[in-house]
Amino acid sequence: MVNVSKMLNERSRKILCAVVQDYINFPDPVGSRTVARKYSLGISPATIRNIMADLEEMGFLKQPHSSAGRIPTDMGYRFYVDILISESGYIDRELIQDLYNRLEDLKDNIDMLFSETTKTISTLSHYLGVAMSPKPDIFTIKKVKLFQYGHDAVVITLFTEKGLIKNKLVSLDLELSQKDLNRIAGYINSEFAGYTIYEIRRKILNEMAKEKMMWDKLITKAMKICEEAFFSLQCELFISGLSGVLELPDFADLQKIKELSRAIEDKHTIIKLLDKLSELDGVQIIIGSENSIEEMKDFSVIVSACKDENRTVGTVGIVGPTRMNYPKAISIVHTAARFISEILTER
Amino acid sequence: MVNVSKMLNERSRKILCAVVQDYINFPDPVGSRTVARKYSLGISPATIRNIMADLEEMGFLKQPHSSAGRIPTDMGYRFYVDILISESGYIDRELIQDLYNRLEDLKDNIDMLFSETTKTISTLSHYLGVAMSPKPDIFTIKKVKLFQYGHDAVVITLFTEKGLIKNKLVSLDLELSQKDLNRIAGYINSEFAGYTIYEIRRKILNEMAKEKMMWDKLITKAMKICEEAFFSLQCELFISGLSGVLELPDFADLQKIKELSRAIEDKHTIIKLLDKLSELDGVQIIIGSENSIEEMKDFSVIVSACKDENRTVGTVGIVGPTRMNYPKAISIVHTAARFISEILTER
DNA sequence: CTTAGCACTCTCTATGGTCAAGTGCTAATA
DNA sequence: TATTAGCACTTGACCATAGAGAGTGCTAAG
Structure with missing residues (x-):
């Protein structure tokens, strides 16, 4: 600056x-x-x-x-x-309180935390609300369970420290008894409990490279199952409030609307943007042409990562015209991010 | 007619x-x-x-x-x-073949079947693609597993016949040992395996009314867990292709765009609409003012349920202007619905 | 019953004139 | 020297008008 x-x-x-x-x-x-x-x-x-x-x-x-x-x-x-x-004297206490009250209701429903926060942000700001759930990568594994499914598939159930549970159906090219599966699960738990999925994936790759030949078949299977299960875990992107945004005078012309709708339809690009910004601390502000994404050069983006210590447990933000009420938008994003951080840290 | x-x-x-x-x-x-x-x-x-x-x-x-x-x-x-x-001589074989080829690639990825189908439909038709996953209600339970989670919560994992697996974290107001949980799971499996979730919910409610007093505590708990787990299962709605639709001359004026975006943002209403139409067989066509939803009176909707025997296992459709290429849209919806039906029936 | 011919209606576009808002420049002023 | 008042100038917004083009409804003839 x-x-x-x-x-x-x-x-x-x-x-x-x-x-x-x-x-x-x-x-x-x-x-x-x-x-x-x-x-x-x-x-x-x-x-x-x-x-x-x-x-x-x-x-x-x-x-x-x-x-x-x-x-x-x-x-x-x-x-x-x-x-x-x-x-920094720009914060509207009343607005913050209002937002906090609305978010308060979401505390019990962690499944819908991000989707509902997105809605709340958009209704309150009159801009586009966006939120991204964390990449499951960053969660710490508590334990896994394995079950037979049919005769050549396995269901792996991941329990994480933060109460996130994920299932994944993995097809195998051979049959394993439930006894085998329990042994494999035991092995995985003893090796991997307490580590994040990201760390585990690194470990697996390392191990595989290092002592490729020495494993018994069971461990190889264990590795394969984990790799398949962990690889496919994705974050989710939520966007809300388009119809509200269209009421703004800034979107009186068709061209702008087309740009915006193209931008938000390309979720992959937005995820990448949010991902990059999530590495930084505090509220990030990108104004118009500062954005590297071509379709978003007419809009401003306000984003903040939700942090638990120094791990990103989600991202929230606002997308609107460059002619945006920045104090309000910044306050909202700041508050929502802090709220989600708190929710996800408590448990 | x-x-x-x-x-x-x-x-x-x-x-x-x-x-x-x-x-x-x-x-x-x-x-x-x-x-x-x-x-x-x-x-x-x-x-x-x-x-x-x-x-x-x-x-x-x-x-x-x-x-x-x-x-x-x-x-x-x-x-x-x-x-x-x-x-009925209106079907464009080439179009259908193209669609089928594109959908073919989705066969392996049942998680993303509906979301990807939606995208395919919208790119091919240049209208809005919509799809709705089935209400998990209609799936037949194969078995359930229960695990302790922390000291006062239980994870219930539902395995259904069609390969859908769902977890649900249920908070209880008392502690249960894993042994208790296994007994409860055994009870649930013996009573409910082979029934659909819908049927099970009916059964639970019936039982509860009938012999309220006669149950032992364990069964009461089992019922409570099931009810909580099954109640929260929701269908998912996918919509894709907005930016493409905006290129149509029919959406040259702002008012239409606003209407459309309001309509698709109110997912609840659309789910209700699709739900109603899914009860009928074959491709359903709703033209403009025939639609009971106020915001959609300027658009046409082409929908078909995906059926496995006589159960609805999903819904696909197209939303576009009343000035729509009906033969094309109908063909696409018809084909996509048949495709999904096949996929979900095979397994 | 069908058709040619014609007057009529309506939108679309271009044109020109007026109005209001706001500027840049110049000269006067504190 | 910095500020201000005054004024000519520019421009888009708004409105009325006029002509072209497309398509109709009606009438009368085939």
């Missing part, structure tokens, strides 16, 4: 923020007269015009056409947001 | 179908001249005009404005579709 005070003096900064704020509240280009009238800065429209021209030259503002007011560029929003979070 | 030949003579019918077909191909009102030129019926535009006026009076056609060509009403589409399916 650049030291902004070096770039702009106090007055310019105030005017820039006034323009951004006004534009966020009312989706029309902001003129010098409006700034002078609404934001008592004690200077005339003419002076403001001069400064706004400077701000435009520096790339913070732009004009839709030569006789309109100014609107912020992505860089202008960025400046505004950086100031915002450095001030 | 009314006997259409009573209502319209051969020539009127041909003209009506010509208008519908032409409008489906090119989204502009169809004039008498166009019909005369493209569809060699051997009559002049003037005659066609007269007949079209009659068809309008009968409610099959309408004019966007008094000097435009005609477009079909929902009733017009209905007439066309009824004729279509009575002729």
Whole structure:
């Protein structure tokens, strides 16, 4: 983050923020007269015009056409947001409380924690709510159980520390008695309990490479079963609130809507984006063209990972137009992430 | 279905179908001249005009404005579709083959059968693909397993005949040893194996009412566990292809898009709709205002249940504008439903 | 009953004029 | 020197008008 005070003096900064704020509240280009009238800065429209021209030259503002007011560029929003979070007095306590009350109800229903949080976020913000359940990779295995299924398949049931349970049907090319299966399960439990799935997969690969020849058949089978079962575990992505977003004036034209719907339909790309952002701490903000995803260059994304100690146990966020109520969106994402972190840490 | 030949003579019918077909191909009102030129019926535009006026009076056609060509009403589409399916020579073998090839790849991955089918349907039809997994209710229980989880919770694992496996964590207000759990599981298996979850729930409720007092504690617990586990099983709804649909000229105006997005966001309503339609055999077609859901009165829905004998094992469908390529859409839905039926019957 | 001919209706597009908002520039001012 | 008032200028939004094009309904003739 650049030291902004070096770039702009106090007055310019105030005017820039006034323009951004006004534009966020009312989706029309902001003129010098409006700034002078609404934001008592004690200077005339003419002076403001001069400064706004400077701000435009520096790339913070732009004009839709030569006789309109100014609107912020992505860089202008960025400046505004950086100031915002450095001030940190922007949090709306009432909003947070409201959000917390709504989320409170989800505590018992961990299955639907992410899907319902997504809905809550979207209704409260009027933007798109997104959430991603954690990759099961990061969970610690408590134990596994194995059962015969039919004559050539095995069901592996994974119990994790955090109360997540997963089944996986694995087809084998040979028959194993339930007794064999119990022995295999015993072996897996003794070796792997207490490790995360991610660690286990590493271990398996290592072992396989190291002492390939020395295993007995049973262990080979155990490894195969684990590898198949663990490999297929996926995270889930939830997106909610499209119809609400379409009511915003920012989506009055068809092109924007198409872009957005293309963007959210390509879930794989979004998962990758959220994944990358989840590695960082705190609320991440990506404004318009800062986004590397082509379809999202007209939108802003606010994301926060949910952390249990330093493991990511989920991701929540908001997607909306660049003309977004950033203070509100940031507060919501921050709060929801903290809430989910708490829920998933308690147990 | 009314006997259409009573209502319209051969020539009127041909003209009506010509208008519908032409409008489906090119989204502009169809004039008498166009019909005369493209569809060699051997009559002049003037005659066609007269007949079209009659068809309008009968409610099959309408004019966007008094000097435009005609477009079909929902009733017009209905007439066309009824004729279509009575002729049944409308099926595009090549399309079906293509679809079958694409679906073929999904055979191994039953987890993603419905989600992937939805995508395939939408890319092929250019409309919205929808699919609903069966309510787990209808599956036959093979066996259940119970495990302690922590000190006051139980994991129940359901194995069904069709290879569906479900876990459910049930919190209890008392502690049970694994030995107790095994006894309970044994009881459940002996009583319920071979029944569908739906039947079991009925049985439980009956039993509870009948001989409330006579049970020992263990059985009461068994009932409680089953009831909790079985109650929460839900079907899943998949929808795909929104961004593709937005490219259609029918969605050039914002209002339609909003309606559609509201409609598909209210998953509960759609599930109810599909559920109702799944009771019927064969491909169901709902055209515009025939739909009881307010938000969907501007769209058409083509749905078919996937059946295994007479149980519904899933539902697939297409949602699109009333100006839909019905032959194509019907063929796709019909084929996809048959495919899924086959997959889920085999095992 | 069918058809040719024609007047009529309606949308669509282009055109031009006015209005309001807001700018940039210049000259006056503190 | 920095600020401000004043003013000419630009531009999009809005509206009315006019002409072209498409298609109709009606009438009269075949």
